[in-house]
Amino acid sequence: MPPPSVLTAYLRYPNPKHTLTLLTTLLSSPSPWLTQTLLKAQIEDNPKSPILFLSLIHERGFHTDGLRKLGVPLQHLDRSGKFTFLGIEDLPLMVGAVSEVVMGAMREICTGGDRDGDGDGRGGLLVVLEGLDILLQTGAGFARVMDMVVCVMEMAERTIVSVNIDEALMRDEEHAAFVIGLGHVARRVFGLRGLETGVARDVSGVLRITAGGTGEGDIDGGKEVLYFVGDGGGVEVFERGEVRGG
Amino acid sequence: MSFRKKNLVITRGPPGASSVPGGVPSTTPLILRGPPSGARPSPINGQLTTSTGTPSLDSLLAGHGGLPLGCSLLIEEPGTTDFGGALLRYYAAEGIVQGHAVTVVGFGENWVRDLPAVVGDAEKADSGSGGKLKEGERMKIAWRYERLGEFGSGIGGSRAQSFTRQDPREAGVPDTSTAPHAFCHSFDLTKRLTIPPTAKISFIHPPSQSLSSPASGTSPFAPILASLTNIINQHHPTLLHRIIVPSLLSPLVYPTSASSPRHLLPFLHSLRALLRRHSSSLTLMISLPLELYPRDTSLVRWAEILSDGVLELTPLPQLQDVKGQDQAPQGLVKMWKLPVLGEKGGGVGGQSGEDLAFTVTRKRFEIKAYSLPPMDGEEGEYDGGAGGGGKATKIDIEF
Numbered sequence: 001m002p003p004p005s006v007l008t009a010y011l012r013y014p015n016p017k018h019t020l021t022l023l024t025t026l027l028s029s030p031s032p033w034l035t036q037t038l039l040k041a042q043i044e045d046n047p048k049s050p051i052l053f054l055s056l057i058h059e060r061g062f063h064t065d066g067l068r069k070l071g072v073p074l075q076h077l078d079r080s081g082k083f084t085f086l087g088i089e090d091l092p093l094m095v096g097a098v099s100e101v102v103m104g105a106m107r108e109i110c111t112g113g114d115r116d117g118d119g120d121g122r123g124g125l126l127v128v129l130e131g132l133d134i135l136l137q138t139g140a141g142f143a144r145v146m147d148m149v150v151c152v153m154e155m156a157e158r159t160i161v162s163v164n165i166d167e168a169l170m171r172d173e174e175h176a177a178f179v180i181g182l183g184h185v186a187r188r189v190f191g192l193r194g195l196e197t198g199v200a201r202d203v204s205g206v207l208r209i210t211a212g213g214t215g216e217g218d219i220d221g222g223k224e225v226l227y228f229v230g231d232g233g234g235v236e237v238f239e240r241g242e243v244r245g246g
Numbered sequence: 247m248s249f250r251k252k253n254l255v256i257t258r259g260p261p262g263a264s265s266v267p268g269g270v271p272s273t274t275p276l277i278l279r280g281p282p283s284g285a286r287p288s289p290i291n292g293q294l295t296t297s298t299g300t301p302s303l304d305s306l307l308a309g310h311g312g313l314p315l316g317c318s319l320l321i322e323e324p325g326t327t328d329f330g331g332a333l334l335r336y337y338a339a340e341g342i343v344q345g346h347a348v349t350v351v352g353f354g355e356n357w358v359r360d361l362p363a364v365v366g367d368a369e370k371a372d373s374g375s376g377g378k379l380k381e382g383e384r385m386k387i388a389w390r391y392e393r394l395g396e397f398g399s400g401i402g403g404s405r406a407q408s409f410t411r412q413d414p415r416e417a418g419v420p421d422t423s424t425a426p427h428a429f430c431h432s433f434d435l436t437k438r439l440t441i442p443p444t445a446k447i448s449f450i451h452p453p454s455q456s457l458s459s460p461a462s463g464t465s466p467f468a469p470i471l472a473s474l475t476n477i478i479n480q481h482h483p484t485l486l487h488r489i490i491v492p493s494l495l496s497p498l499v500y501p502t503s504a505s506s507p508r509h510l511l512p513f514l515h516s517l518r519a520l521l522r523r524h525s526s527s528l529t530l531m532i533s534l535p536l537e538l539y540p541r542d543t544s545l546v547r548w549a550e551i552l553s554d555g556v557l558e559l560t561p562l563p564q565l566q567d568v569k570g571q572d573q574a575p576q577g578l579v580k581m582w583k584l585p586v587l588g589e590k591g592g593g594v595g596g597q598s599g600e601d602l603a604f605t606v607t608r609k610r611f612e613i614k615a616y617s618l619p620p621m622d623g624e625e626g627e628y629d630g631g632a633g634g635g636g637k638a639t640k641i642d643i644e645f
Binding site for chain 1: 291308309507511512516518519522523525541542543544546547548550551552556582
């Protein structure tokens with residue numbers, strides 16, 4: 001599958017220093033394909049940087065399948081110990097345990113990078129956090145979850161966080177505070193939502209890319225594209241009104 | 247890999263015997279060994295799926311033709327009806343008929359006593375009802391239109407049904423993967439299923455109300471999870487296992503502390519982790535009455551996010567004097583999330599574009615396209631039928 005070319009310009013950062021990318025998702029427009037696309041772009045840009053992927057919703061096989069389909073050389077990354085995945089099976093739904101595991105894993109990756117001795121082994125840690133917002137519901141408290149994200153952000157060079165923004169969830173004060181707080185520290189926000197005009201057979205939804213609170217205004221007024229996820233999970237991203245080849 | 251193997255067989259086969267007869271016998275043993283009873287590979291990604299016991303629900307599940315193993319289905323229902331319970335009973339009955347392990351959470355033996363009796367093979371019954379008519383027409387109608395006719399009868403990915411029916415014809419040999427064991431049976435709600443003594447049914451009793459109310463700090467779900475893990479570990483890893491959670495959060499069964507997100511969400515999260523860990527044997531179906539916990543609360547929304555498939559059954563008020571009452575839909579079906587495809591990012595895809603309705607009759611629970619009944623005194627009956635057919639045609643083209 002060719003890379004979604006319309007997106008390419010928005011997936012890369014010229015100066016990645018402790019940046020946070022926020023993905024917002026709805027029940028009807030889930031984000032795994034976007035997480036995987038972003039991750040792929042980051043891996044292509046920095047093939048040497050270690051990756052920590054934490055998901056409270058999905059298991060390892062789900063994401064590795066998707067990444068493999070995108071053409072990410074996962075086996076190679078795995079062998080060199082640069083890809084650490086902590087999935088639903090490894091993590092209990094308790095904020096204390098989760099943050100301990102994450103911090104432990106990050107420390108291990110950072111020190112492990114030193115042993116490599118290839119100069120820039122320490123740099124460029126990329127962390128993906130998926131579904132952390134569920135911790136808010138289990139009585140973790142907004143401050144503890146937010147602290148954890150900020151901690152991760154400071155240790156890692158680039159962080160990708162995906163959160164659910166269904167209306168039913170945003171009514172919850174803590175949840176809304178968490179999402180908006182992340183929006184303020186994010187450099188870029190990728191929002192997924194359905195089509196306003198109803199359901200179409202060849203469009204899954206709308207992807208809106210805007211600058212986050214710390215973005216440098218490199219996207220004027222944001223950018224909106226449409227996307228379509230096929231039966232097999234292949235994704236096509238295109239402009240509104242674009243004629244797509246069969 | 248599979249492509250390569252086929253090629254090898256074809257090139258090695260004797261030149262006289264054409265590729266198909268040469269290739270088939272050598273590949274069928276592989277298929278035979280593969281899926282356990284009551285499972286078949288999904289036509290989309292080859293993942294093994296098992297039947298929900300309701301053919302029209304199977305065909306709605308994103309073209310997989312069944313519930314993929316390792317997946318869960320959440321059935322929500324507002325109001326005081328229990329149509330979702332019927333779906334759960336079909337699911338349980340199908341499991342018992344197929345010899346799968348069945349675990350019922352929160353209810354005792356009484357729940358299993360009410361299961362509908364098996365009547366036969368649903369796929370055969372399907373073709374049997376219209377079969378005699380079709381037999382005669384088959385000669386006249388071009389094959390592609392004939393297939394469209396079949397699609398008119400169902401909705402959504404009826405593709406799955408047609409798949410199984412076409413396979414034998416195309417391959418020229420009996421479809422060995424489904425022939426000995428039917429994938430889905432049809433049931434009769436008015437009769438009771440006689441449960442064979444060998445059936446592997448287990449029950450997890452509801453958390454007792456009196457014990458858990460003083461210690462509200464401990465989760466009422468902890469004992470359920472512990473015994474569920476126990477049961478799963480006792481079963482052979484290749485034995486398919488269906489977990490059924492009827493009326494989750496119903497105050498009759500669960501203490502009030504169960505509805506706290508602190509307890510419910512970790513429970514659902516652990517269930518999901520269990521499903522993923524045993525993704526080659528477990529499936530799960532939950533019914534959740536929405537009367538006390540509406541869909542727009544964050545609790546239910548998280549329950550939906552933690553499920554693989556979500557559908558809502560909304561009962562319609564029943565009119566008393568409509569002719570053909572038994573054919574009138576009893577409620578609307580909304581698919582909020584589809585297994586596998588929904589997780590990847592496709593959402594509900596194009597499927598939610600159709601209005602779906604369900605009809606429960608003595609013989610079956612059927613989900614089909616919903617269109618408003620024609621006005622009295624109009625000759626619109628044919629229009630309605632044609633409209634339904636047209637919709638199904640579009641789906642077919644899309645696939």
